[in-house]
Amino acid sequence: xxxxxxxxxxxxxxxxxxxxxxxxxxxxxxxxxxxxxxxxxxxxxxxxxxxxxxxxxxxxxxxxxxxxxxxxxxxxxxxxxxxxxxxxxxxxxxxxxxxxxxxxxxxxxxxxxxxxxxxxxxxxxxxxxxxxxxxxxxxxxxxxxxxxxxxxxxxxxxxxxxxxxxxxxxxxxxxxxxxxxxxxxxxxxxxxxxxxxxxxxxxxxxxxxxxxxxxxxxxxxxxxxxxxxxxxxxxxxxxxxxxxxxxxxxxxxxxxxxxxxxxxxxxxxxxxxxxxxxxxxxxxxxxxxxxxxxxxxxxxxxx
Amino acid sequence: xxxxxxxxxxxxxxxxxxxxxxxxxxxxxxxxxxxxxxxxxxxxxxxxxxxxxxxxxxxxxxxxxxxxxxxxxxxxxxxxxxxxxxxxxxxxxxxxxxxxxxxxxxxxxxxxxxxxxxxxxxxxxxxxxxxxxxxxxxxxxxxxxxxxxxxxxxxxxxxxxxxxxxxxxxxxxxxxxxxxxxxxxxxxxxxxxxxxxxxxxxxxxxxxxxxxxxxxxxxxxxxxxxxxx
Numbered sequence: 001x002x003x004x005x006x007x008x009x010x011x012x013x014x015x016x017x018x019x020x021x022x023x024x025x026x027x028x029x030x031x032x033x034x035x036x037x038x039x040x041x042x043x044x045x046x047x048x049x050x051x052x053x054x055x056x057x058x059x060x061x062x063x064x065x066x067x068x069x070x071x072x073x074x075x076x077x078x079x080x081x082x083x084x085x086x087x088x089x090x091x092x093x094x095x096x097x098x099x100x101x102x103x104x105x106x107x108x109x110x111x112x113x114x115x116x117x118x119x120x121x122x123x124x125x126x127x128x129x130x131x132x133x134x135x136x137x138x139x140x141x142x143x144x145x146x147x148x149x150x151x152x153x154x155x156x157x158x159x160x161x162x163x164x165x166x167x168x169x170x171x172x173x174x175x176x177x178x179x180x181x182x183x184x185x186x187x188x189x190x191x192x193x194x195x196x197x198x199x200x201x202x203x204x205x206x207x208x209x210x211x212x213x214x215x216x217x218x219x220x221x222x223x224x225x226x227x228x229x230x231x232x233x234x235x236x237x238x239x240x241x242x243x244x245x246x247x248x249x250x251x252x253x254x255x256x257x258x259x260x261x262x263x264x265x266x267x268x269x270x271x272x273x274x275x276x277x278x279x280x281x282x283x284x285x286x287x288x289x290x291x292x293x294x295x296x297x298x299x300x301x302x303x
Numbered sequence: 304x305x306x307x308x309x310x311x312x313x314x315x316x317x318x319x320x321x322x323x324x325x326x327x328x329x330x331x332x333x334x335x336x337x338x339x340x341x342x343x344x345x346x347x348x349x350x351x352x353x354x355x356x357x358x359x360x361x362x363x364x365x366x367x368x369x370x371x372x373x374x375x376x377x378x379x380x381x382x383x384x385x386x387x388x389x390x391x392x393x394x395x396x397x398x399x400x401x402x403x404x405x406x407x408x409x410x411x412x413x414x415x416x417x418x419x420x421x422x423x424x425x426x427x428x429x430x431x432x433x434x435x436x437x438x439x440x441x442x443x444x445x446x447x448x449x450x451x452x453x454x455x456x457x458x459x460x461x462x463x464x465x466x467x468x469x470x471x472x473x474x475x476x477x478x479x480x481x482x483x484x485x486x487x488x489x490x491x492x493x494x495x496x497x498x499x500x501x502x503x504x505x506x507x508x509x510x511x512x513x514x515x516x517x518x519x520x521x522x523x524x525x526x527x528x529x530x531x532x
Contacts, residue, residue, distance in 0.1 A: 024339070024428065025329075025336045025339060025340045026336065027336055065481075069481075071492075072488065072489045072492050073486075106427070107427070110425075110428075114425065117426075119422055122422070130354050130357075132367070133411070135371075136370055136374065136411065136415060137371075137415060137418070139367075140371040140374035140415065140419050141422075143371060143372055143375035143376075144379055144419075148379060180515075180518065181518040184519060184522050185522055187376065188526050190372070192530055194368050195369075203364055204364065239331055
């Protein structure tokens with residue numbers, strides 16, 4: 001078992017995007033709940049995402065959607081109360097709730113996904129199919145820290161020349177514009193030097209190599225295959241209409257035919273796979289550690 | 304068949320074969336939310352189409368690196384301005400890049416600024432639509448470059464309206480995603496809720512265009528003569 005971060009970005013992307021896309025384009029409340037549960041478990045169990053702020057925004061999104069939807073949508077058969085002769089229906093309320101849960105679940109999934117897909121992995125994935133765009137992306141990502149450093153230098157120099165001294169807003173804006181003008185000169189000259197240097201080293205003259213290489217090994221094959229099989233089952237079941245659901249005009253229980261149950265359980269397994277991979281990696285780490293520690297204890301006792 | 308040969312076939316096949324195929328088959332699979340699916344798939348394929356065109360066209364190394372520099376500046380600007388809601392210089396910089404470097408470069412700068420700045424500001428379902436909206440703004444600015452070039456006021460007016468169009472495009476997406484149909488009432492409600500945001504955004508775009516136009520046009524004009532970009 002290896003951690004999600006060391007998987008090939010393509011196989012991880014296929015898995016994550018299938019989970020997110022299926023939950024986004026399905027109205028079935030069970031699918032939405034499964035995606036939310038899977039995302040929450042993954043977010044809380046991965047070591048990468050420690051921020052608790054996301055739970056607050058999730059709460060706001062769910063509450064906001066639940067409250068706002070009945071205001072704009074008056075479909076549904078069960079009126080709860082009337083405001084300005086417009087019915088607030090139970091269906092619209094529940095529809096808003098599930099829309100909120102869907103967005104919130106996608107938020108958890110995307111939070112983990114963007115933690116795994118670091119900039120070099122994005123460049124790697126894009127570069128396989130669009131080398132020129134990937135080169136532009138790489139250059140831009142390199143320029144960002146360079147420009148930030150240079151602008152700090154420019155500000156320091158301008159301060160010694162006496163700008164940025166007064167509190168007047170007009171004067172401050174003028175000073176910022178001065179630094180900005182310096183930065184544009186630097187940026188343009190720098191691009192000319194960079195591109196000439198690239199041309200001198202033979203850019204465009206042959207096949208390019210990559211900065212980082214991710215192998216596509218058996219674990220990646222397995223992940224992609226499992227995702228493809230489960231995605232195929234979902235598509236087949238959904239195309240035959242077993243997963244259709246509608247909140248309007250009145251709510252009913254979603255379908256529980258054998259095919260539908262197969263699709264639900266398959267989808268839930270897909271949602272849990274990233275968590276299982278991470279847990280397996282953690283377990284391996286623990287087991288390796290426990291083998292090392294006993295040999296040290298006797299020495300410590302002697303002293 | 305060479306790689307570029309495959310790519311050229313691919314880029315020709317996409318609009319006539321693959322897009323309708325995926326859109327129609329997907330609409331059958333995701334019946335409940337077929338409209339959201341169609342709009343998302345279309346946005347994504349438009350981006351891929353533009354990327355294919357960009358890959359095929361011979362872009363000079365200097366132009367390519369200049370585009371990357373514009374993307375970097377736009378992303379830094381967006382991250383710096385992120386505490387102020389609705390204020391960011393991406394539109395203004397995209398318009399400037401498009402006017403001076405052409406509409407393809409405008410699309411690339413707009414779309415990739417959205418992608419790179421979202422690496423810092425947060426990726427999400429909205430990323431393809433932001434890329435699409437800003438790319439579109441850049442493309443049209445490039446097409447209007449003869450009218451816009453050299454006139455600060457026209458650039459400000461264009462950026463102002465680009466801000467409004469950007470909000471309108473993003474609201475269409477919000478409504479279709481939430482209701483799976485184009486509900487005019489909900490769309491008006493979404494526009495009204497976003498009105499203060501849109502207003503700040505449009506005005507700040509015009510201000511950024513006004514402030515940035517002069518240094519950019521002077522210096523880009525100079526290197527165009529000096530190095531022939």
